[in-house]
Amino acid sequence: xxxxxVIRMGHPLLLARAEEVExxxxxxxxxxxxxxxxxxxxxxxxxxxxxxxAVSQRVVIFGVAENPRYPDADSVPxxxxxxxxxxxxxxxxxxxxxxxxxxxxxxxxxxxxxxIRYRGYxxxxxxxxxxxxxxxxxxxxxEVDHLDGVLYPSRIEDMRxxxxxxxxxxxxxxxxxxx
Numbered sequence: 001x002x003x004x005x006v007i008r009m010g011h012p013l014l015l016a017r018a019e020e021v022e023x024x025x026x027x028x029x030x031x032x033x034x035x036x037x038x039x040x041x042x043x044x045x046x047x048x049x050x051x052x053x054a055v056s057q058r059v060v061i062f063g064v065a066e067n068p069r070y071p072d073a074d075s076v077p078x079x080x081x082x083x084x085x086x087x088x089x090x091x092x093x094x095x096x097x098x099x100x101x102x103x104x105x106x107x108x109x110x111x112x113x114x115x116i117r118y119r120g121y122x123x124x125x126x127x128x129x130x131x132x133x134x135x136x137x138x139x140x141x142x143e144v145d146h147l148d149g150v151l152y153p154s155r156i157e158d159m160r161x162x163x164x165x166x167x168x169x170x171x172x173x174x175x176x177x178x179x
Contacts (some may be wrong), residue, residue: 001034003042004053005112006101011054014102018051018058018147021082024125029059033080033123045101046076047139049146052102058083060143064135076136082129084120084144087114089131091177098142098152099165107168108163110152112138 021029023038032055040048040061047062063078096156116137119129132140142152156162 001031001038004035004039006039006048006052007054008097009100009103009127009153011058011102013051013054014146014151015149016032016051016056017149018056020047020058021121024121024123029123032059033061043101046073047143048101049143051146051149058147060084060140060147062139062143062165064139065160074135076132076139079128080122081118081120081143082122083141084118084140084147086141086144087117087119089115089117095157096138098138100142100152103148103151103153105164106153106167107163107165108153108156109158110119110155111157112141116140118144 023029032050036048036050036053036059039045040055040124047060048056050059057112060081062076062081064073064076065078090113092114093111094114095109098108098110099107114137115131115133117129117131118140119127122128145152145155153162
């Protein structure tokens with residue numbers, strides 16, 4: 001289909017709650033998902049939310065097999081998730097470096113829950129329900145945050161752990177996880 005422009009931090013659409021998808025199995029929804037897949041693949045992303053391409057719909061895609069942007073990350077199944085809901089499983093959190101296609105060239109140390117359950121729908125309206133742990137859980141939380149108008153910098157607890165990647169990682173290999 002098409003690689004779409006990713007809007008960046010500061011754009012008002014990234015701060016708004018996205019609208020629920022009401023109609024499944026439509027050509028419009030299929031086209032949106034195809035564009036999101038093309039865009040995510042072109043930018044080597046682990047995930048993408050519809051608001052990042054200026055579409056206010058509660059649609060996210062994610063998936064990681066082998067990706068040069070995060071070679072040490074566990075695999076995450078390729079998923080299209082519409083109208084997602086997250087339930088936290090336990091109180092354990094872990095901080096890890098995150099990046100975002102809408103916040104280019106920057107990284108932050110972000111605490112996230114290590115275990116979640118998520119529920120939503122595929123493009124046909126079939127229910128998807130899974131438990132996720134570790135990197136998989138982090139990716140889902142990051143992408144669903146986009147649907148609620150939350151960018152990862154607002155989750156950083158110590159702003160000394162936020163900056164341009166080339167400054168933060170001058171003496172290290174860089175961030176292991178980038179979304």
